[in-house]
Amino acid sequence: MAKAKGGVEEMVLKGKIKVPYTWYVGECASRFYVELRDNKRIFGTKCAKCNKVIVPPRSSCGKCFVPITEWVEVKDTGVVQTYTVVHYAVPGIQPLKPPYAYGIIKLDGADTGFVHVIVGADLTALKAGTRVKAVFKEERQGNMLDIQYFTPV
């Protein structure tokens, strides 16, 4: 037991807060997830002002600060913009068991990237610029992990 300078035993109180959340993703993200779940198709939205195709879709462009209404389908292939190989384990939070790679994937037809895991790569040969393709889950539920992972092509 730990003793303080004053000789008193330093007590600790253990606690745990477990809070359930329900995140309503909104109609814009819903449309993306329905297409992903039902048709294995990936969509972005296109800003009429800067012409950028944003994936995952947003209903307003943060840079132009205008509403976006146009939908554009993008490819399920793309490029790794940057990545890391994770060696530390955070059980219950990480989607895979380390070591594994994850990074920013920019799909063909999109102007922005998003974060996802990269599987099936020689982790020492992976680099920024590696081309990858989405592998979809068989049982899809309408979330980002309906894309199970990206793999080099």
Add this chain to the structure above:
Amino acid sequence: MAKRVAIVGFGQTHHTTTRRDVNGVELINQAVTRALDDAHLTINDIDAIVIGNMDHFEGINYVDTWSIDGSGGYMKPIFKVCTGGTTGSTVAMAGFYHVASGMWNTVLAIGWEKNSESDTTGAIITAFEPVWDRPTFAGAVGGLAQDAMAYMHETGATLEDSARVAVRDRQHALNNPYAHLKLNISIDDVMNSPMISYPIRFLDMCPRTDGAAAVIYASEDKAEKITETPTWFIATSNRHDYTMAGDIPFGWLTSLRDASREVYKKAGIKEPLKEIDMGELYLPSSWAGLMWIEMLGLCKRGEGPKLVADGVTDMTGEFPINPSGGVLSCNPIGATGLLRVGEAAHQIMGKCDKRQVPDVKLALTTGFGGCFWSDVILLGKKKPS
């Protein structure tokens, strides 16, 4: 018109992994008491308080009122600030705004954290976007690692380059009795430390720390009556961009670049490396110590490694960085940004003992928040005109 504002007192606790001897309120009280002593003031002299931490680290959601026995805030105006990693620097900015507004003459700014009280990854995940990004969340280090990788890819910086930063800040911490980590390490030690998330090794990364800091501000009407060595708030700026990983310009901390340019413009600074004397910079990983000094305009793109290797940022160099040992040696998150400001103020006041840089007239401080936003504050010895 806005009042000119000075820092007239600074106090910090001793920092360590787990401060078992005090609870959060008592930890805050130690920093506040030391800041008041430093300024030769009492709590009765304080008109208002700004306080911040990251709620999820302690599971306490109303720190403003909860901490009142320790902060001295009973029946005073209190303002709570939380901006994630930048909380401490935003607390510093908010303290400045309070006094500059002319509404209060003396303001106490407090940043604190007991990181030991919860799970860092579990708490930090709340700073990440839940719908798109969290399903692939890998922990706090992942984003910094992707940032470093993008920088490596573009500039060809090496693992040895980043190791030099890790060694520099740890060597500096040996002069700071308050620092959490006092690691007398070499480049080889960093190179041989375990890989956490490539290219970030264990010794490239900041610790998690228990600690608190407090800074006292006074308006131009009071500052020179309180102390003969007020440190003046010269300029401040901050920038936010995006939180979603795919939108962040990895390898380029554009928020820091733009915020620093606004500060230089306000202060009339054209060559920061020459005109500013030192920096207390929020560098959460050694890689940040290469990339972000470029974003601050201390050197050109890709020249950060050379600036560090040439010793320019050492204690004896032209622009010492992190005489305190920096974030790599001490990281009580809600206090981390405020420690930068307090340390820089004490450098200008000449109160830094073994870690003192001679004759500091202008000192640059920064804050960094986990999804790549930035605060910048420039402090000076000379009262602004």
